[in-house]
Amino acid sequence: MAKAAGKSAYAQAGVDIDVKMNAVGSIKQMVAATKTANVLGGIGAFGGLFKVPAGRDQVLVASTDGVGTKLKVAAMTGRHDTVGQDIVNHCVNDILVQGAKPLFFMDYVGTAKVDPEVFKSVVSGLCKACKENHMALLGGETAEMPGIYPAGEYDLVGTIVGCVEKSKIITGKSIRAGDIIVGLHSGGLQTNGYSLARKVIFDHCQMSWKDKLPGTNQTFGDALLAVHRSFLKPVSALLANKVNITGMAHITGGGFQDNIPRVLPNVVNAEIDRASWEVPTIFKFIQNQGRVDRDEMYRVFNMGIGYVLIVPKRDLMRTEKILRANRQPYSIIGVTRKGTGVVTYKN
Numbered sequence: 001m002a003k004a005a006g007k008s009a010y011a012q013a014g015v016d017i018d019v020k021m022n023a024v025g026s027i028k029q030m031v032a033a034t035k036t037a038n039v040l041g042g043i044g045a046f047g048g049l050f051k052v053p054a055g056r057d058q059v060l061v062a063s064t065d066g067v068g069t070k071l072k073v074a075a076m077t078g079r080h081d082t083v084g085q086d087i088v089n090h091c092v093n094d095i096l097v098q099g100a101k102p103l104f105f106m107d108y109v110g111t112a113k114v115d116p117e118v119f120k121s122v123v124s125g126l127c128k129a130c131k132e133n134h135m136a137l138l139g140g141e142t143a144e145m146p147g148i149y150p151a152g153e154y155d156l157v158g159t160i161v162g163c164v165e166k167s168k169i170i171t172g173k174s175i176r177a178g179d180i181i182v183g184l185h186s187g188g189l190q191t192n193g194y195s196l197a198r199k200v201i202f203d204h205c206q207m208s209w210k211d212k213l214p215g216t217n218q219t220f221g222d223a224l225l226a227v228h229r230s231f232l233k234p235v236s237a238l239l240a241n242k243v244n245i246t247g248m249a250h251i252t253g254g255g256f257q258d259n260i261p262r263v264l265p266n267v268v269n270a271e272i273d274r275a276s277w278e279v280p281t282i283f284k285f286i287q288n289q290g291r292v293d294r295d296e297m298y299r300v301f302n303m304g305i306g307y308v309l310i311v312p313k314r315d316l317m318r319t320e321k322i323l324r325a326n327r328q329p330y331s332i333i334g335v336t337r338k339g340t341g342v343v344t345y346k347n
Contacts, residue, residue: 034130034137038103050104050138050161057166061100063091066157069194070224075153077209077221080118083156084125086191089230091160092133093250093307096235097263099170100162102133107140111154114144122156133232135160168239172247172263172310179246180316181270181334184234184323186306188226188282192253193301197224197282200290215281223282231307234328238309243319247310251302257343258299260308269339270310275347277331280304298345305333 040049052058067083067090074083084107092102107126109119119142130137149155189197201207201220209221216223238245247263260270283304287297297303311319316332323330334346 034127034135036104036134036136039136039138050136053103053163055165058163059100059166059169060103060161060163061095061098062159062161063094064157064159065090065094065191066155067191069198070189070191071154071156072198073194073209073221073224077225079221079225080121081125081128082225082227084122084127085129086125086228087156087158088126088129088133088160089228090191090250090252091158092129092135092162092230092232093228094252095160095162096232097170097248097250098164099168099239099245100164101236102135102160102162102232104136104138104161105130106138106159108143108157108159109140109154110143110145110149110157112144112146112149112151114142115152118154122154126158129230133230135162170245170248170263173265175246175263175265175268175310175336176312177268177336177338178313179268179310179336180313180332181272181336182309182311182316182319182323183277183305183331183333184231184307184309185277185329185331186251186302186304187229188223188280190228190252190302190306192255194224196290196292196300197286200286200292205289213281213285229306231328234323234326235307235309237322237326238319241318241322243322244312244315245309246312249308251306251308253300255297255299255301255303256305257295260343261341263310264336264341266341267338268336268341270334270343271337271346272334272343273346274298274303276333277304295345305331308333310336 038051038053040051065087067087070086071083074080088105091105095102109122126137207220210219212218213220213223249260249263251259256272264270283297283301286292287294
């Protein structure tokens with residue numbers, strides 16, 4: 001293959017190592033700002049080093065997830081700083097369900113060709129969320145694979161490691177009939193249901209991301225890119241004040257029907273009162289314009305409830321007081337009843 005002036009054969013094939021390494025070098029200062037006391041060494045080594053947490057019976061809790069087709073909306077709008085926050089906060093919530101606090105995070109960015117500005121914007125979001133959740137961005141991988149990823153697109157995946165004392169792991173086994181279900185409000189779709197949302201909004205309704213969501217002052221782009229909230233702060237406050245949380249669920253793909261049963265004993269049901277909170281406009285638009293069955297909406301989307309707490313009735317007043325003090329919007333959305341470990345709906 002003839003070599004273009006100043007351009008390597010690999011670069012001509014679609015992978016420019018110099019561009020990639022310069023992009024990685026440009027984010028080192030941002031990543032260093034997420035360093036915590038237990039981080040040993042810096043970014044750039046073959047592996048990230050982290051001191052094992054002190055204390056008795058510390059259990060490591062890990063989770064991996066991706067942003068999914070929300071990335072299509074980021075590409076459409078040219079806004080890439082929020083998706084990094086999305087994946088960090090999503091993973092924080094996943095391990096928080098078991099009572100774990102985050103220690104460090106690692107990311108994977110796969111793309112056809114590294115765009116330095118897009119890459120830097122994505123990492124800025126990762127770093128912002130890591131600092132807000134008091135954990136380190138310990139390292140990651142950036143892979144250029146033309147032919148695997150479409151030109152101009154990328155994938156974003158993250159892995160989190162946290163810890164919890166063995167005696168404080170929350171499993172849901174202590175949930176009893178009569179416990180109260182508290183829903184913490186989401187900021188939007190979080191990171192789930194975007195394939196259906198995009199089909200309804202952009203394909204069926206022929207809307208632009210710049211168009212206003214009817215009944216709001218938000219554009220569709222703003223509504224769809226709303227950051228997936230971390231619930232670490234309010235839940236940590238509840239645990240620090242010894243509220244007896246018997247179970248928690250992160251409402252992600254599968255909605256209420258598939259996520260809440262993951263923590264239910266097989267002797268109780270979660271009865272959700274769908275009239276107990278105001279469903280955000282973006283979900284109503286998708287349901288009405290897409291003619292989506294109501295039950296399917298509650299399985300695909302979070303419908304405005306991003307995270308669920310289950311507490312004994314005697315702990316409810318204290319739970320509400322702490323949530324209000326932490327400015328966490330919430331609704332009392334249901335109760336547990338004798339059953340077989342499934343979700344049922346009232347209204």
